[in-house]
Amino acid sequence: MGVESLADVLFSGFDVRLTRVTEAAEGLVVEAVACGPPPCCPGCNSEASRVHSSYERGLAGLPVNGRSVTVRLRVRRFFCDRGRCRRRTFVEQVA
């Protein structure tokens, strides 16, 4: 199974870009980054424009085609620039 079809299986319908696939003893390790349009702040619903930082979320041991796949997804934290909003930053949601 190629990397492209693996990406289709795992991420179809999501704004996620595959960056690296590594073969490890326990299975495949897939690294990906979220790359969708800027999300809206859950506090005030205005669109975020500035990225604060990003961090990695891990999903371990997903069975795909009989193999164990670990996904490391990098998601972004955004600033909310609306002064009245109580949420200063928030993390984008990737299903």
Ligand SMILES: [Zn+2]
């Ligand atoms: Zn806000």
